Amino acid sequence: MDFLISDELRMIQLTVREFVEKEVYPRETLIEDGDCIPDELIEAARKVGLFGISIPDEYGGLGLSMVGKCIVGEEMGRGSAGFSGYHGAHAGIGTSGIVMVGSHYLKAKYLPDMAEGKKIGAFALTEPDAGSDASNLKTTAVKKGDRWLLNGAKHFITNGPEANVITAMAVTDPSRGARGISAFLIENTFPGFRVGTVEKKMGLRGCHTSEIIFDDCEVPEENLLGKENEGFITALRILANGRAGLASRCVGACLRLIEHSLDYSGKRVQFGKPIIENQAIQWMLADMEMETQAARALTYQTAWKVDQGMNIIKDAAMTKLFASEVYNRVADKAVQIHGGMGYMKEMPIERVYRDARITRIYEGTSEIQRMVIAAQMMKKC
Ligand SMILES: Cc1cc2nc3c(=O)[nH]c(=O)nc-3n(C[C@H](O)[C@H](O)[C@H](O)COP(=O)(O)OP(=O)(O)OC[C@H]3O[C@@H](n4cnc5c(N)ncnc54)[C@H](O)[C@@H]3O)c2cc1C
Incomplete structure (x- = not known):
């Protein structure tokens, strides 16, 4: 497995990072309070080709590998979960079935408009x-x-x-x-x-x-x-790929929570010194970082296996389970590090804490992922 990403993927990563910082961060409160995605954000996403990441270039998309989609997912996961959920449902589970098993007629009819975000x-x-x-x-x-x-x-x-x-x-x-x-x-x-x-x-x-x-x-x-x-086999294949994408969004969210927690704990002074100087805070930060990097490694390993055409049923279940549970633990620690401010709407922490919870439920609950993993293990007995 190659841990270095290509120059092309590095460019895509930087483009999406810039998009999230410039276009998504400033609109997060608007999305949260208005419960809708502003049209100008959708337009900006269209311009950078985000709607077509899973769609082959012959149908107007970027035709990214699974590793590429996870790189995009990680960057998108740093921003509003509402927006990345909307985008992920379109670009992941909403598109991949057509790409995987659609006839040429269906691909030609739907994919070009889906790649441009004209059809969701x-x-x-x-x-x-x-x-x-x-x-x-x-x-x-x-x-x-x-x-x-x-x-x-x-x-x-x-x-x-x-x-x-x-x-x-x-x-x-x-x-x-x-x-x-x-x-x-x-x-x-x-x-x-x-x-x-x-x-x-x-x-x-x-x-x-x-x-x-x-x-x-x-x-x-x-x-x-x-x-x-x-159709059920198709659904399972769509969901298996979707799980790696979802895990990448969990990792992105964790990375942002860590950034906020480092920044806040370095500035917040109690007992005459920044709270980060207390070992109790450092240990929380260390666990957040360690678990996030472990989830990240598992995510890219699974994505790489998808790109090699390997069977990923067990890997996808482990990745989704682990990344979503890490995300919830990291979000909980981030609230703790922020103290009362972590509970206030003034900061994004309480929103991300609430947004984290769904990742242990949708695209298969944690219990179902454990059942899938065990079933795959028992096949070898
Ligand atoms: C916000 C949101 C978005 C969603 N988006 C989509 C979507 O786009 N498309 C789509 O098709 N679905 C979607 N879902 C559905 C989602 O995938 C299901 O909610 C999920 O699979 C769980 O099903 P359920 O809600 O019926 O829970 P249930 O199946 O009723 O489970 C309830 C509890 O019982 C546990 N449980 C059930 N069976 C077992 C068992 N055999 N052993 C141990 N524990 C068990 C579960 O783990 C869970 O803890 C979405 C759900 C939500 C909440």
């Missing part, structure tokens, strides 16, 4: 009865002539209200369980599609999560994504 993507697997038990879907798709008719409801869908192109899973053969699920590409303008309740959440403000309802939703037959009845 989402991924819709979860349903009220199918959370951790993700194959227990109730949404059905029945073939009628040259269309599929979808009926059912998805919930907790990131970008649900904004998405124009949704990768959604539905049951096509109820007798086959997980092997009777297919993936579809659904436009939000298709007859019978509607957005349901938009949830009120603990954090991730600016990034909207909603129900999506299919009521005899008419989907052209060519919008079947991949092969019939292979």
